[in-house]
Amino acid sequence: MNKKYLITTWGCQMNEHDSEKIEGILNSLGYISTDNKESANLIIYNTCLVRENAELKVYGNLGELKGLKRKNPDLIIAVCGCMMQKEEVRSIIKEKYSHVDLIFGTHNFHKLPELLESYDQKRNMLIDVWNDSPDIVENIPTKRKYDFKAFINIMYGCNNFCSYCIVPYTRGREKSRNPEDILAEAIKLSKEGYKEITLLGQNVNSYGKTLENQVTFAQLLYMLNEIEELERIRFMTSHPKDLSDELIDAIKNCDKVCNHLHLPFQAGSNKILKIMNRKYTKEKYLDLVKKIRKEIPDVSLTTDIIVGFPGETKEDFEETLDVVRKSNFDSAFTFLYSVREGTPAAKMSEQVPDEIKHERFQRLLDTLHPISLKRNKELINREFKVLVEDISKNDDTKLSGRTDTNRLIHFKGNKELISEIVNVRVTDAKTWTLEGEIVE
Numbered sequence: 001m002n003k004k005y006l007i008t009t010w011g012c013q014m015n016e017h018d019s020e021k022i023e024g025i026l027n028s029l030g031y032i033s034t035d036n037k038e039s040a041n042l043i044i045y046n047t048c049l050v051r052e053n054a055e056l057k058v059y060g061n062l063g064e065l066k067g068l069k070r071k072n073p074d075l076i077i078a079v080c081g082c083m084m085q086k087e088e089v090r091s092i093i094k095e096k097y098s099h100v101d102l103i104f105g106t107h108n109f110h111k112l113p114e115l116l117e118s119y120d121q122k123r124n125m126l127i128d129v130w131n132d133s134p135d136i137v138e139n140i141p142t143k144r145k146y147d148f149k150a151f152i153n154i155m156y157g158c159n160n161f162c163s164y165c166i167v168p169y170t171r172g173r174e175k176s177r178n179p180e181d182i183l184a185e186a187i188k189l190s191k192e193g194y195k196e197i198t199l200l201g202q203n204v205n206s207y208g209k210t211l212e213n214q215v216t217f218a219q220l221l222y223m224l225n226e227i228e229e230l231e232r233i234r235f236m237t238s239h240p241k242d243l244s245d246e247l248i249d250a251i252k253n254c255d256k257v258c259n260h261l262h263l264p265f266q267a268g269s270n271k272i273l274k275i276m277n278r279k280y281t282k283e284k285y286l287d288l289v290k291k292i293r294k295e296i297p298d299v300s301l302t303t304d305i306i307v308g309f310p311g312e313t314k315e316d317f318e319e320t321l322d323v324v325r326k327s328n329f330d331s332a333f334t335f336l337y338s339v340r341e342g343t344p345a346a347k348m349s350e351q352v353p354d355e356i357k358h359e360r361f362q363r364l365l366d367t368l369h370p371i372s373l374k375r376n377k378e379l380i381n382r383e384f385k386v387l388v389e390d391i392s393k394n395d396d397t398k399l400s401g402r403t404d405t406n407r408l409i410h411f412k413g414n415k416e417l418i419s420e421i422v423n424v425r426v427t428d429a430k431t432w433t434l435e436g437e438i439v440e
């Protein structure tokens with residue numbers, strides 16, 4: 001009988017895609033997936049360290065597995081991902097969660113078959129975490145969540161060391177994948193019927209710098225745009241400091257590259273941006289937004305914003321609101337600053353009290369939401385090509401999908417349309433979503 005695994009993933013798209021690869025590896029070993037803990041032979045938690053609440057959830061979930069392990073001693077409990085890269089976390093697990101069997105990290109999950117075998121021989125907690133990876137490992141089997149849209153890694157790691165961020169410590173130094181390998185993966189996927197690819201990297205704008213024969217991110221987009229069967233190319237995340245005119249031109253010129261840019265600005269005050277080590281100013285960011293909107297008029301702009309970074313005064317926060325008002329973001333991911341031990345910001349003395357952080361956070365949302373609503377309302381009566389992704393979560397008579405500008409839209413239609421691209425006219429707009437109807 002096939003062994004069963006259950007995998008739970010926290011965190012970003014990079015983690016989600018790692019989990020798709022872990023699933024692919026397990027399938028190749030004969031495992032099948034289950035969503036029932038009781039019947040699983042192997043439970044894997046793929047963890048995130050970017051903010052404290054993600055970390056606490058993992059500990060909570062691990063605690064809950066204690067009873068299950070007692071009832072079923074043969075169950076293997078594995079924990080992997082960003083949290084495991086941190087020694088302190090591994091010590092806590094050794095001490096307080098001794099029912100965990102296997103710990104591995106972000107750089108060696110491709111070794112899972114060997115790790116499972118070694119664990120099987122000793123049946124003692126096995127810890128194997130690498131600090132970085134010497135090479136990029138190609139051809140890891142992958143079980144993708146969807147059969148019409150797919151993630152493709154184009155680079156790993158990050159060299160930016162923004163002072164609040166733990167990612168450079170958990171994902172290692174920046175490494176770009178060879179363009180030939182990326183192209184081969186994209187061509188294979190498009191031949192299998194995939195319509196949309198999302199290129200993943202912590203800072204895709206600096207793609208290519210570690211390659212022997214340098215290729216820029218814009219050049220990579222032009223190459224991918226030539227793949228005939230492919231319909232859409234997305235990418236995440238862009239760092240404002242590295243966003244070139246060449247890239248803006250590529251988005252404009254490549255018909256398959258979606259009109260969407262996720263361009264985190266994090267904070268509006270130049271003082272805070274400097275301590276964050278972001279390497280741009282508020283003025284530069286606003287100029288960039290202006291240029292992008294001029295060159296690509298229909299572009300959808302989204303961003304990430306952190307509230308309550310150490311030393312953020314009332315005036316600094318007003319600068320953040322000012323950027324929000326001037327940039328007309330379509331939507332934004334907003335975060336309360338979270339202390340991450342091991343980063344420079346964690347040692348800064350002027351931490352902002354929680355109460356003030358929450359108050360500012362609410363003001364930020366109150367500023368952002370009417371702008372999103374206004375942006376969405378401007379789309380009423382316009383027509384968009386929509387990739388149909390699912391049955392709508394709130395109304396099972398409707399379908400949901402995304403425009404090329406990455407807006408979620410709901411509309412009536414037959415579920416056989418899932419995975420197809422259809423024309424939809426916008427009939428109504430809310431802050432987060434659009435309503436529409438299919439047009440022939």
Ligand code: 5AD
Pocket residue numbers: 050051164165166264266304305306335336337338339340
């Ligand atoms: N606290 C709050 N938000 C953070 N991010 C990264 N590190 C932290 C932190 N310590 C946010 C940034 C980044 C997004 C992925 O997570 O906005 O762009």
Ligand code: SF4
Pocket residue numbers: 158159160161162165166167168202203239
């Ligand atoms: Fe973190 Fe900055 Fe790298 Fe993004 S660019 S992963 S925020 S260090």
